[in-house]
Amino acid sequence: MLKDWSNVIIPEEEEINERLERARNKLVQQQILIMQKKLPVLVSFDGWGAAGKGSILGKIIKNIDPRFFKVAVMDKPTEDEKRRPFLYRYVINIPEAGKFTFMDGGCLDEVTKQKLSGKITDEEYKRKIESVKRFERQLSDNGYLVIKFFFHIGEQEQRKRLTRLLDDKNTRWRVSEYDLWQNQHYKKSLKAFDQFIDDTSQSIAPWYIVDATDKKWAQLQILETLVQAIDTALKNSTLSVPLLQNAFPLNKMEKLSDINLNKSLSDEEYEYMLKNYQKKLNNLHNIIYKKKIPVIIAYEGWDAAGKGGNIRRITEALDPRGYEVQPIASPEPHEKARHYLWRFWNRLPKSGHVTVFDRTWYGRVMVERLEGFCSENDWQRAYVEINEFEKELSDWGAVIVKFWVQIDKDTQLARFKERENTPEKRWKITDEDWRNREKWDLYENAVNEMFAKTNTTYAPWHILECTDREYAAAKMTEIVVSVLEQAIADKKAEQEKKEQEKTKAQEIKQEKDTLQEAGAASQKEQVLK
Secondary structure (H helix, E strand, C coil), X not given: CHHHCCCCCCCCHHHHHHHHHHXXXXXXXXXXXXXXXXXXXXXXXXXXXXXXXXXHHXXXXXXXXXXXXXXXXXCCCCHHHHCCCCCHHHHCCCCCCCCEEEEECCHHHHHHHHHXXXXXXXXXXXXXXXXXXXXXXXXXXXXXXXXXXXXXXCHHHHHHHHHHHHHCCCCHHHCCHHHHHHHHCHHHHHHHHHXXXXXXXXXXXXXXXXXXXXXXXXXXXXHHHHHHHHHHHHHCCCCCCCCCCCCCCECCCCCHHHCCCCCCCCHHHHHHHHHHHHHHHHHHHHHHHHCCCCEEEEEEECCCCCHHHHHHHHHCCCCHHHEEEEECCCXXXXXXXXXXXXXXXXXXXXXXXXXXXXXXXXXXXXXXXXXXXXXXXXXXXXXXXXHHHHHHHHHHCCEEEEEEEECCHHHHHHHHHHHHHCHHHHHHCCHHHHHHHHCHHHHHHHHXXXXXXXXXXXXXXXXXXXXXXXXXXXXXXXXXXXXXXXXXXXXXXXXXXXXXXXXXXXXXXXXXXXHHHHHHXXXXXXXXX
16 A cells, blocks of 8 residues: 555666557557457546646557547536536546546545545545445446556655646646645545555456656556556456345335236316325425435336326426436447446436436346347346445435336237327337337336335335326326425435534534633643642
């Protein structure tokens, strides 16, 4: 680790030049294999301020075809990014298959800065560590190569470099207040960096400590590590990934065959309930916006089950400036080329906003599973990955409401025929709908397994019996209202608890200060005597 790091003997310049040339040539050759094997490579550069990350990154990327890499500069989060989940800005920058992404700065810089400034508690730090580890493991499990470099220099070397940058008016802008604070509190910063590296170094995404005292030597360490890691990843690209046990709390759920579909409402009951709950929903939308609570409403169900009409009943009650409906179709080529959850991360709401998903990430364990669009290892792994994804959103503060819209085969057939015989509805029925219908039993088994493995306490499933569309719409609005009311109550309780803890901390501090003052006065009195 960093605290135990001692600079190794730097090779002679002639040897460095020879090894650099070999590593550069190797990287050029590997690019073709990376494209052929569709290996995505994510490289993160972290380290001390003024350690040379930017200049060395510029030299590394000179060896790569510019069409196949992207540099993501991870400065402090923007105002928009602050209203997203912690991992959002890292996930959206992951590379496509066969390409590189170089992150100039990463999770280490963001999290340790928050920890050092006291902006996050120890508990929040632990949650972020778990988020980082899950994120990197999921990338690795889905075929990504993740490499992390920490640029290490000593306290005196950093001070010398910062002074040199400050002395030149053309480079002064490159020195931030945090860089200066870091050097003034070098040992404290070192301890925080060391802790983060120790907490997040995994065999699938290890940290590599780079001796950055000499730039050419640092470049060689990175290039040789990079080409070796790429070689290993290319050899292991066809291996299956071990399946993980679910570690999240699950609730038991009934099977589709046990659901009673003979539920209905009279027109009067429907009108009264819908009007009442939509009015409440409209008011709750204002409250969640004010309290900055993000809401994710996810719809899955049989073709022609009535998802579209149900979604309309939600949006009728919401301020159009504060919600978005995301219809999910087959992934586009640039979406297929990334982790399957990437396109859903890209569509998440900001805090205080609502996003409704018409079809979701559960396609991985239904359509993609049954149609052979992913391997068996992929969809079996997805249950845990999805639970982790939703846990990340829940920990962020999001309310997650998942609906399965249920009908029987006879109802579906009647609605299919109605669509075929109604010109303005004919576009809704496709050959794929008929093909899916032939696999009804297979889909039903897949859905039951999905319920059993993803009905978590923090993101439970809700069944909407939709043979009677009005009953389903009324039930849906009732559930959404109930969930939002609970979330608002929980938010209020959380804020009150924080206020109480803050008040208690202030009282303890005041009491401590009073005791110190009394002790000082007593000591002064003794001296005077």
